[in-house]
Amino acid sequence: MDDQIEKIVAQYSTASSVIRELHDVPPYRVYEVELDTQRAVVKVDDHRRGHAADEGRVHEYVATETTASVPEVIAVGSDHYITVCRDEIVREATQIDPGWAHAAGVWMATLHGDTAGAFDGFGQPRNDGTSLSLAAHDTWTDAVIERSRHHRQYLATKGYADVADAVEAFFRDHPCVFDGVGEPVLCHGDIHPEHLSRTSEGGCIAIDFEHALVAPAAYDYWRTVMPYFEASDAVDETVTRAFQDGYESVRPLPNGFEERRPLYRLLNWVAFLESLYLQQNVDPDKREEIGDWMQTRAYETLSEVRETVD
Template identity: 55%
Template structure:
């Protein structure tokens, strides 16, 4: 892999040195490199689900078209992208265990600024792509259409490993409830996975990396994509953290009316993505992954049951 990476990077520099492997979690690998003596980081696809080129175009767009802080993008290739090195990202390692009100407020402001500065930049919703001249959009005029397209993407991975019924049940809910996201708001660029390993506090303010899960969506999608997995499951997360995150966001941009009412709708959608990440990234041993997958499965159907009771009191979602 190292020699192959050297050959790839030789199109950008005469002297290429591949250093430490910084991250190796499917579908990517990240390396420290030196290009003509300049320290940099390169993110490379680990097939089949890697899409580093699309991520690179998102990162490049954020770096050049917004005022939020990210490392500069040096190059984007068909299966990789290269960014400038940021010493403070390495000197200030953080995990979700380090979430506190100060970080939450900074994260809220960073996300709110990203949303405020990309409002009006996209004419639809969906997955950003690598285009011939930069970022392109797999655009859908309606947010619900984009959600169902994303569920179809998840289904291609999840159905063969036994989670097809979960995806189908969530998709069925959206098929029969086209008002589920009414009032969600206009499309903005969402980071899609803000937590302390992806948003670091530096002397110059918060700096974000890793746009693997970027999505053009209503801003409330990014809000709940942070709160639901990183704030809710932990009993030690104080209300002050949640308040700080919301205050940080709303100090920049207002959240739409009814966004709290739509929280369980986002939970149903996000659970499908969480199941894919669980099995794709393979952090845990197979037995534990299966157990956690079963917990997600149950939570998906419990959430759908609650939504059924709220929306229409019709037949229960019990095809598990």
């Protein structure tokens, strides 16, 4: 892989070097490099599920078209992208506490506010070779069905196709459950301290748009609250309150976002099930047990949402 990185960085400088590997988590690898005299970070595909070029275009869009703070983008290639290396990002991640949560809520709401009205539908943002594009769906439900099918492709190889099929079938049979959900905005999709760091000026700077979607604002909200606040024994309700207060200090959350929490939880279980196997952050001996537990939670959530609409 070092040879591949050396070839990549050589395209963008007359004198380049690989300093160190920062992360090796499928489907990507991330390296700190030097381009001439500038420190930079390269994220490159390392699995067929990788889409660094798409992510790079999203990051570039945020850097140039919004006021949400991110490192500047140097280049986007067919299987990689490069950003300026920022010390706030490289240092050890901070803990989730009310101060971080409030700042994170402000950052997220800034991203949403700056991109409201910029997209004419919902879906996965893509690299079109020179800029960001979107094969938009008219409704969020249609975009959700597409995401379920996307996750199914991978989950079928791990024995979990049935749960993805069940979630897709629910949304296909209940196309109106997201009526009135709000306008499409650009969503980061994975806000936590490793991806969003506080700066010395009291703000935040973010990286890692791997899970970015053009979606309702509540999608981003619950993608943060569910896995990093609600599921953590070390986090209490003051953190969630601080996050919501930070968000609402910039813009209001959409009507009905709380009532739709089970619907977003359903989406998240399927996505997190893929991440469990793809990113390999859990001991292989425990992976199947945790995967089965997550599948059970997904079916339980599916039963809950069916009760509210049937």
